[in-house]
Amino acid sequence: MSTEVRNNTALERFEIYVDGAIAGYAEYQDTASERAFVHTEIHQRHEGQGYGRTLVKSALDASRREGFGILPMCPMVKRFVEINGEYVASVPHWARGGLGLPQ
Template sequence: MATEVRNNTALERFELTADGQPAGYIEYQDTGDERALVHTEIYPQFEGRGLANVLIQAALDASREQGYGILPMCPVVLHFVNTHPDYIASVPQRARGLFGLPQ
């Protein structure tokens, strides 16, 4: 399955397509140098294929490349960060305790 993730800045969300079809999105809110990832949605016909991980990783990588600190407000994003410790450094240290992440 071919996937692509694009940042739709007008809607403040990363959008995922799978084989050319809309498959889901992550909504975000930027505040200064931090990006809060607030909601992840994978459309029902695409669930169970690991696409949430593809979408989250792309959103985290793009946000990190743009210099944003990450606030994993969405439980799915927080779980991803917890299970992929290399992304913990992207969460500002002052916020890690709020999300139960190691300092």
């Protein structure tokens, strides 16, 4: 199966495609310097296959390349950041305490 993650800026979300069909998305809201991830969803038939992890990693990596700080408001994105500690550095210091992330 082929997978591709695309940033759909018109809908403010990253979308993951599996064999050309959308399998899920991660919605965000941008400020001048941060990108807040507010909701992530993987369609039921694609759950449990690692697509959520692929989607979130790609979305966070693209956001960092674009110079955004990360605000993991969505539980799926927050859990990914907690498990993959290297992403904590992309969360602004002022937001970490409120999100339960290490300073």
